[in-house]
Amino acid sequence: MPRPLLLTGGSVVDVRTGSVAVRSVLVRDGRIAAVGDGPVAEPSTGDVDRVDVSGRWIVPGYNDMHAHTLELSDPADAFALMLTYGVTGFRQMSGSPALLERRRDGRLPDAGPALLALPGALLTPLNAGTADRARATVREQAAQGADFxxxxxxxxxxxxxxxxxxNRVGIPLGGHLPSGADALAAARAGLRFVxxxxxxxxxxSSCSPDKAAIEADLLGRRGLPVPTVRFPFADKVFGALLRRIVVNPALLTRPDEIAIMRRALDTFDEDAARSVAxxxxxxxxxxxxTLIRERTNERGDDCALHGHSDLRFVSPGTMKLWERTARRFRKLPPATREVFRDLYAAQLRLTGILAEEGVGILAGSDVTGASWEVPGTSLHQEFDELAAAGLSPLRILQSTTVDPARFLGLDDEIGxxxxxxxxxxVVLDxxxxxxxxxxxxxxxxxxxxxxxxxxxLDATRQRLAADRRAA
Incomplete structure (x- = not known):
């Protein structure tokens, strides 16, 4: 365990209410041992590291609630970079029996941000192609110890x-709403998160007076060519397909889907959206x-994203893939790119409405699952997108601290x-x-x-940037 730590003179933010008061914070054995407005109890030996943070603000660590960092063959650099941006915890959004076993055995990395939650393998037609297979996979994942x-x-x-x-086995389920599904029926049936x-x-689609017709059209279209039965090396084949999809799913959108999107956007009704919320x-x-993820998808020609200084932390091979993807997006018909721009604007507005109507909002970036996203930086970009959606600074701070704690049932641990x-x-200026x-x-x-x-933190960033230049 590190030596006891005493932060003095900082303004501690109560993230529930937004109130601020000058406090000293004593840390011992990895936990907050005391918070006070005067001298706080220190070890009797005086063996404590004192850090004066006068004129600064103290908040809980940030949590990225949508990350794929554990998919990396060696996530150490990504974890180190996330920490330099104040990210102290993350929800892993893709799992496997192997990852769940490594967690049980204590073999996951313990440096960097804390793993807050881990699922089993993504539900797809490969492991959930029929109702019976879906039920069996849910049971298997619950038995393997998946958190959701x-x-x-x-x-x-x-x-x-x-x-x-x-619902029957008591494990939360959520994620991507199926195309053509009734979002409201899903929520009433127990869907935990979207x-x-x-x-x-x-x-x-639920925010349009043409909801029924739009959902019928979505149900009637042909889906992606995903296998529905297992065969030798099926996981590897599907993994390769997923990697192709996640770089920018917008590139796989067909003309008939674009037409449905245009119809849904043209008939978007704010009163209906508020009812949905x-x-x-x-x-x-x-x-x-994950607005920053949606922006990288639907504004794939956005030069502001492609010129970010923190791209210096990205490997040359990854940069080539992202640049190739951006060139493909720029070749889409102008009308198609306009639909995607309008889609992102609607998603911003809908996020604002969800927040205004009291829906729980979690800050997450989809880091290492999306193009043009850098670990750590991506969560801060998400903060800015949430602000563009209309969320207040306090609500954004809550979305990365106390609300993740509440969502995960970790109120007594983090947030x-x-x-x-x-x-x-995190100490802020x-x-x-x-x-x-x-x-x-x-x-x-x-x-x-x-x-x-x-x-x-600066030394860590300099080291990581130098490593990338030498690669």
Whole structure:
């Protein structure tokens, strides 16, 4: 365990209310041992590392609630980079029996951000091609110790069986709403969370007076050519297909789908959207919009994304793949690119409506699952997109701290600066409740009781950038 740590003179933010008060924070054995407005109890030996953070703000560590970092063959660099941006925890959104076994055996990396939740394998037609197979896969994943079940390319016909079985065995289920599914019926049936604002028309189709016709058209279209039975090397074949899809799924959108999108966007009704949001709020169906992911998809020709300075942390091979993908997007017909731009604008507006109507919002970036996203940086980009959607600075701070804790049932562990919580903290150079830009002004990070100064964080970034240049 690190030596006890005492942060003095900082303004501690109560992320539940937004109130701020100057406090000292004592950390011992990786936990917050005391929070006080005067001298706090220190080890009697005086053996404590004191850090003066006067004029700065102390908030809980940030949590990226949609990440795929454990998919990397060696995630050490990604974890180190995430920590330099204040990311102290993450929800892994893709799992496997092997990852679940490694967690059980204590063989997952313990440096960097804490793993907060881990699913089994993504539900797809390969392991959930029929109702019976979906039920069996849900049971298998629950028995393997998965924290939740994530739907990927599950069909609307199979989803109700998966949901029913998840409810029966007591494991949360959510993810991508099946194309053509009734989002409101899914929420009322027990859907726990929705990723990517759908994705696509997953939620937006319910915000149109033409909802029934649009969903019927979506159900009637031909899906992706995904195998529905297992065969030798099926997982490898499907994995290669998924990697092709996730770089930018928009590139696989067919003309008939573009026409349906145009119709849904042209008939978008804000009153209907608010009614949809109220159902999600009433059923406690959470949303992790991953707006930065949707922006990289639907504005794939956005030069602002492609010129970010933190791309220096990306390997040359990955950069070539992303640049090739961007060139393909630029070759799409202008009318198609216009539909995607309008789709992203609608997703921003819908996210704002969800927040206004009291739906639980989680900040997540889809890092290492999306193009033009850099570990750590991507969550901060998500903060800015949430601000563009209309969320207040405090609500954005909550979406990455106390709300993830509440969603995961970890209220007594993370998400607030209180006695007994894990000592995962971020020190900021500006008031995060006043301006979302201040969430980016990371002056220090405490992870599991160890303090990382701004100089430490800068040195880590310089090392990682140098490693990429030498690659």
């Amino acid at each position: 079940v994530k739907m990927g390319l599950v069909t609307a016909a199979v989803h109700p069986a998966a949901q029913e079985e998840a 990723e990517h604002v759908g994705p696509g028309l997953g939620v937006l 109220r159902v999600f709020a009433e059923t406690d169906t959470w949303h992790c919009p 607030t600066v209180e006695i007994g919580r894990r000592a995962d903290l 500006g008031d995060p409740t006043a301006d979302v830009a201040n969430l980016h002004r990371v002056a220090g990070v405490v992870r599991a009781g160890t303090h990382h100064s701004r100089a430490d």
